[in-house]
Amino acid sequence: xxxKRLIEAVxxxxxxxxxxxxDVFLIGQDIGINGGVFRVTEGLxxxxxxxxxxxxxxxxxxxxxVAIGAAMNGLRPVVEIQFADFIFPAFNQLVSEAARMxxxxxxxxxxxxxxxxxxGGGVRGGLYHSQSVEAYFAHVPGLxxxxxxxxxxxxxxxxxxxxDDNPVLFFEHKLAYNTVRGEVPDGDYTVPIGEAVVRRExxxxxxxxxxLSVHHCLEAAETLAAEGIDCEVVDLRTVSxxxxxxxxxxxxxxxxxxxxxxxxxxxxxxxEVAAIIAKDAFEYLDAPVxxxxxxxxxxxxxxxxxxxxxxxxxxxxxxxxxxxxxx
Amino acid sequence: xxxNDGSDRxxxxxxxxxxxxxxxRYMLLARAISEKSWLLTRQGRVLFTMPCxxxxxxxxxxxxxxxxxxxxxxxxxxxxxAMLVKGMTTQEVMLNxxxxxxxxxxxxxxxxxxxxxxxxxxxxxxxxxxxxIPRASGVALASxxxxxxxxxxxxxxxxxxxxxxxxxxxxxxxxxxxxVVFFCNNNGWATxxxxxxxxxEPQISKRAQGYGFPGVTIDGLDPLTVYQAVKTAVDRARxxxxxxxxxATTIRMMPHSSSDDHLRYxxxxxxxAERQLDPLPRFRDLLISTGLLNEESDQTxxxxxxxxxxxxxGYADAAAPPxxxxxxxxxxxx
Numbered sequence: 001x002x003x004k005r006l007i008e009a010v011x012x013x014x015x016x017x018x019x020x021x022x023d024v025f026l027i028g029q030d031i032g033i034n035g036g037v038f039r040v041t042e043g044l045x046x047x048x049x050x051x052x053x054x055x056x057x058x059x060x061x062x063x064x065x066v067a068i069g070a071a072m073n074g075l076r077p078v079v080e081i082q083f084a085d086f087i088f089p090a091f092n093q094l095v096s097e098a099a100r101m102x103x104x105x106x107x108x109x110x111x112x113x114x115x116x117x118x119x120g121g122g123v124r125g126g127l128y129h130s131q132s133v134e135a136y137f138a139h140v141p142g143l144x145x146x147x148x149x150x151x152x153x154x155x156x157x158x159x160x161x162x163x164d165d166n167p168v169l170f171f172e173h174k175l176a177y178n179t180v181r182g183e184v185p186d187g188d189y190t191v192p193i194g195e196a197v198v199r200r201e202x203x204x205x206x207x208x209x210x211x212l213s214v215h216h217c218l219e220a221a222e223t224l225a226a227e228g229i230d231c232e233v234v235d236l237r238t239v240s241x242x243x244x245x246x247x248x249x250x251x252x253x254x255x256x257x258x259x260x261x262x263x264x265x266x267x268x269x270x271x272e273v274a275a276i277i278a279k280d281a282f283e284y285l286d287a288p289v290x291x292x293x294x295x296x297x298x299x300x301x302x303x304x305x306x307x308x309x310x311x312x313x314x315x316x317x318x319x320x321x322x323x324x325x326x327x
Numbered sequence: 328x329x330x331n332d333g334s335d336r337x338x339x340x341x342x343x344x345x346x347x348x349x350x351x352r353y354m355l356l357a358r359a360i361s362e363k364s365w366l367l368t369r370q371g372r373v374l375f376t377m378p379c380x381x382x383x384x385x386x387x388x389x390x391x392x393x394x395x396x397x398x399x400x401x402x403x404x405x406x407x408x409a410m411l412v413k414g415m416t417t418q419e420v421m422l423n424x425x426x427x428x429x430x431x432x433x434x435x436x437x438x439x440x441x442x443x444x445x446x447x448x449x450x451x452x453x454x455x456x457x458x459x460i461p462r463a464s465g466v467a468l469a470s471x472x473x474x475x476x477x478x479x480x481x482x483x484x485x486x487x488x489x490x491x492x493x494x495x496x497x498x499x500x501x502x503x504x505x506x507v508v509f510f511c512n513n514n515g516w517a518t519x520x521x522x523x524x525x526x527x528e529p530q531i532s533k534r535a536q537g538y539g540f541p542g543v544t545i546d547g548l549d550p551l552t553v554y555q556a557v558k559t560a561v562d563r564a565r566x567x568x569x570x571x572x573x574x575a576t577t578i579r580m581m582p583h584s585s586s587d588d589h590l591r592y593x594x595x596x597x598x599x600a601e602r603q604l605d606p607l608p609r610f611r612d613l614l615i616s617t618g619l620l621n622e623e624s625d626q627t628x629x630x631x632x633x634x635x636x637x638x639x640x641g642y643a644d645a646a647a648p649p650x651x652x653x654x655x656x657x658x659x660x661x
Contacts, residue, residue, distance in 0.1 A: 056499075062492065062494075062499055063461075065492055066462070066464050069450070070468050072450055072466060073450075092458060093461075093492075096453055096458060101451060102657055104433050105443050107656075108444075109443065166659050
């Protein structure tokens with residue numbers, strides 16, 4: 001196995017699925033000749049041609065609407081929304097159409113569709129290039145929402161998403177593209193959607209997270225271990241549908257839980273996980289369930305001093321973990 | 328010489344006599360279903376309907392220009408006539424009206440007149456209008472990429488043409504010269520809002536120029552005109568020359584839906600005057616003038632249509648409702 005960057009793993013997943021299945025095609029802004037603004041799709045236009053890699057007009061709703069129609073006529077579109085922040089014009093297409101097509105047609109029409117979008121802050125992208133949008137979509141029955149943390153999972157989950165017969169939102173942390181490296185198997189493999197994984201075993205506290213924040217949890221767990229606080233790190237990988245079995249097993253073992261995400265606090269994935277723990281692991285808890293998340297501010301502001309004041313990171317996790325351990 | 332005039336017009340349209348008789352029967356059937364459905368809502372036997380009275384010529388004759396076996400329709404709520412031409416049976420329509428388990432459109436999950444039928448190539452619609460327009464471009468894109476020799480026709484009202492998705496769907500189809508026909512039923516009313524409050528330019532077809540393909544405005548009350556214009560657009564799409572925007576000016580003889588009272592925004596005089604333009608008697612007169620129909624055969628046709636509708640109502644009313652135990656099923660495809 002070769003160590004690769006997360007961006008390379010995503011590209012490899014796309015390339016292999018394009019090569020394996022003639023029904024797969026890509027559509028998005030700047031993904032063709034420009035290779036995507038993050039270069040995720042670099043080289044794919046040259047390799048697969050303009051019928052398989054389509055530079056879309058600047059119109060997110062139309063792009064997703066076109067993809068839904070193509071999916072209903074036998075293709076498997078993979079849409080790139082340039083930044084997750086720009087997904088909202090397509091919200092109606094995703095929620096009112098893609099998400100409920102299978103339900104409203106009583107199982108006649110499926111929509112095998114993947115929406116890829118870079119999310120997250122820490123790149124000085126300001127209010128419109130930094131958001132986490134997974135909670136909006138995790139609320140919607142009929143959608144699946146995937147947020148990989150490692151190159152291995154990014155490739156395997158992306159392949160699973162492309163082969164899934166449901167609409168899947170696939171969020172890639174833009175800061176992770178080139179900073180997160182890991183071993184990626186050559187050739188074909190998938191990582192099943194809806195399965196969490198324990199990244200680090202521990203006995204005293206469950207840190208439950210997804211995406212780039214998993215790495216913040218692992219970093220915090222190292223520091224905390226030196227203090228004698230033994231943390232388990234659960235990587236949800238899929239935020240809808242949630243793997244309640246894995247997260248509940250962990251909390252039942254440790255008796256303490258802290259959910260960590262970069263999305264802002266209120267109504268986030270952490271709230272749902274906390275409610276599940278409160279209902280199904282209540283008698284195992286030794287401390288209140290805590291959340292580490294961005295504060296309820298519209299998005300991360302541009303100036304580094306302002307953004308750094310809001311970005312949740314390892315030090316926030318460490319502070320809350322100490323409180324929980326001492327409870 | 329009205330007789331010769333009618334024959335000439337028929338000949339010019341490209342429809343033969345048998346086609347014209349079929350179109351007329353579909354128009355009668357759509358009207359009968361629409362009227363009966365309205366009565367059923369008044370009786371409380373059906374909970375909702377969206378009448379298509381006045382749009383039968385536009386819906387039936389446009390769909391008649393498609394290859395029913397291979398082409399796709401992306402409908403809207405007043406596409407009843409087109410659904411019948413595409414192959415939906417009166418029984419299936421009534422199962423939809425009654426929200427029964429065997430309704431092929433949605434198994435009772437959607438409101439009546441919300442169409443979708445995979446086997447017939449009818450792409451499902453919801454209630455959020457305009458979303459269908461880029462969807463039609465996507466269906467057509469897939470046809471092009473997969474080498475299907477299929478044309479997609481999407482129906483919508485002039486109100487939907489105000490949605491951003493109208494612009495985005497047409498722009499995409501223009502760029503990729505997709506085999507799609509955009510069929511706008513312009514009846515002048517988006518529920519209670521008149522065209523003058525939708526757009527300072529009342530002619531929707533002019534917008535096609537902005538997307539780089541032809542747009543035509545036609546008399547949507549005359550099935551021969553509609554067929555001829557749509558056939559031209561369908562042939563153009565099938566031969567790879569790209570989309571056309573066809574705007575059919577029609578009338579809305581009934582309220583927007585069974586939940587609407589159009590006298591809140593229209594006068595009885597205006598409605599009475601509009602009723603004079605009803606496409607059905609006009610086409611009947613033309614057929615009589617050509618000898619394809621007479622008073623007797625017209626009555627026989629109407630009786631057979633009424634019997635068909637009554638039988639379908641009886642069947643659908645007696646059919647099983649959806650099992651409440653299935654209400655949570657099929658949220659996700661396996």
